[in-house]
Amino acid sequence: MPGKAFYVTTPIYYVNDAPHIGTAYTTVLADVIARYRRALGDDVWFLTGTDEHGQKAAEAAEKRGLTPRAHCDELSQRFRDTWAPLQISYDVFIRTTEPRHLRVVQAVLDDLWKRGEIYRGTYEGWYHVSDEIFVTEKEIEEKAIDRSKLRRISEDNYFFRMGRQRDAIREAVVSGRLEIRPASRRNEVLGFLEKDLGDLCISRPKSRLSWGVELPFDRDYVTYVWFDALLNYVTGAGYLQDDATFARTWPADVHLMGKDILTTHSVYWPAMLLAAGIPLPRRILAHGWWLVGGTKMSKSIGNVVDPLSYATKFGVDALRWYLVREMVVGQDAEFSDERFRARYDGDLGNEWGNLLSRAVNMIGRFGGGKVPSPALEHGGPSEPRTAAAALLDTLPGLVDDVALHRVGEAAMDLLRAGNRHVDLTQPWKAAKDPAKGSVVADALYTIAETVRVASEVLRPILPTKATDALAQLGVTPSGDLRAALRWGGLVPGTAVVPGPVLFPRVDPPAR
């Protein structure tokens, strides 16, 4: 009986929006979770992808003189091309236009229709004549839409009996079977569920929108966003295609997303699953926004940060570090050049890279280029050793809580202890005294071992740089993080391999 895999998802991204800092964050976060789980021994199933149907995609294709298919092929590829350099280790990249997904969507819709969970009704709302789209009252206010361009119209459509599921969803959330994080978001969802929950219009007539999944029970309609987009999470897990895979992967262990689509995932999606008789996901985690100057990045304000420009300038790993370390998962965070440089220079360069340089250099000068044997520990366990042991204890819990910023913080604490140990033991002084050979050996071992352990801890966040750091210590990364964290893993006699500075200064200030 194969065990249950740890299944982590990002939302599927709408092809008409280019990858930006928000989507990059969600995806990097998912990747870091996936890498930690693998390192801690879990089988992992990591899904991301693109959402490709809908009016905007169809219109954009038309404008470019392309078929929707060709347009989406190109834009979907753009996401893959962004994730590759960011080292995103997804197992599945799903596209909603894949034939297997169409089959799943239609099968679910057909089943719900036959069981009366979907019915035909009338949708009435404000229709924007020139944009050819229905707009909500909220959108009219927020976007200050000219009401003279609106007409009140009604049209026949299909509705999903979402309202029926309200109590069941609420029970799942209250009981914790469906966990919503952070807790403040959980409260919001519960508040939302206090009120009546309406049904959900799930169709559009083909006469207005043809780029979508046809309703199996009425070929004049396509399904509108919800069933099409959300069902990707089960399609990508093998639902109705591969029972063994689906049994191994579903339910999802965590759906990650920005807080803007929390309701969709914590109400609509569970309602759909409950109606379809599919188990609910275990956890939904909504993260915050990246802010610039205290306000959300937006194209209209023109304060959008291009994440890849930082990756180009400082390296992909540095970008991943900033995203993971700077944002308290669930809260908003500031993205600024100053903060980025502080993280790069301070955390990566000064604490980590510099300690690596110190260790490798001192082993070269005072240890003959080989990791010495730690003959004894003077005065009990060193501070780094104690810190490493503590880290081994706390890491799995932090990963379970998706408190990745705290994992990063803990790794820096360990490195700080390492730097303190260097100053405490001062091997360059002890090396002058032939009687203190064992003192030097102990010190050098402890310092190198600190860097090794910290690098192993950091590897899921900064895969390339951590591997580079370990290589300088003559170590091949371990696949088993728990084992790697045990003190004493560095084998005495291992030749260190001095290499380039791990995090060189970027545009250092003139002096």
Place this chain on the structure above:
RNA sequence: GCCGGCAUAGCUCAGCGGUUAGAGCGGCGGCUUCAUAAGCCGUAGGUCCGUGGUUCAAGUCCACGUGCCGGCACCA
């Protein structure tokens, strides 16, 4: 309007009934040279938003006030 959250050092935050309220960054002073002008030590003394209350004891619980933020059904 209704519901909810937050308000702790210059900045970002931790602390969730009990010794002199903490960390990182920044600032200031000193030490050091193995190292990426990196590191280490010390320090700066902040009405823990305000008022009232509960308690032997309150950033830490309750009420009210002020300020900020979030949610409020078809919006990826």
